[in-house]
Amino acid sequence: MSIDVLPATEDEKPVVRRLLELNSHDFSEFDGRDLGPTGEYGYRYLDHYWIEQEDRHAFIVRVDGAIAGCVLVRAGSPHRFGEFFIVRKHRRSGVGTKVARAVFDRFPGAWLVEEISGNDAAVAFxxxxxxxDFEEAETSSGTSQRFVSRAH
Structure with missing residues (x-):
């Protein structure tokens, strides 16, 4: 199985937007969000991922050449995920772990990963x-892990 995590071009923004709709659909079970008037959840900050000064990075995940997800990274100190989405077909197969580690390698340094309260599967993932090694904390809003990634 070939797994690629490639920067999304501005021409691929519609692909990322559709993947984020699938992600929002999955998350609606936890955050209770409703569809907007156009039948979409929307992603307010998507355009920011193609503005260089924002230090945000969008990636498309492909497995054997087929689209399998997307990752949005907010680089900084610490780095954070804006979103991390793998389509259901590829979950529990090791794809997500390989993608996460590829992203950690691409952005060495301090990281903060956060999971919304109630999303126990994400915490376990x-x-x-x-x-x-990481430090984990729990608050009323969810669980988080802090760690430092070093490029391999």
Whole structure:
């Protein structure tokens, strides 16, 4: 299985937008968000991922050449995920872990990964996917892991 995590071009923004709709659909179970008047959830900050000064980065995930997800990274100190989405077909197959680790390698340094309260599957995933020791915290809004990634 070939897994690629490639920067999304501005021409691929509509693909990322559609993937984020699928992600929002999955998340509506946790955040209770409703569809907007056009039948979409929308993603307010998507355009920011193609503005260089924003230090945001959009990636499309492909498995054997087929679109399999997207990742949005807000680089900084610490780095954070804007979104991390793998389509259901490729979940629980190791794809997400390989993608996460590829992103950590691409952005070495301090990271903060956050999971919304109630999303126990995401907490379990990140505990497995983070390749180094991390500090975990729980608050009323969810769980988070802090760690430092070093490029391999």
């Amino acid at each position: 990140w505990r497995r996917a983070i390749p180094v």
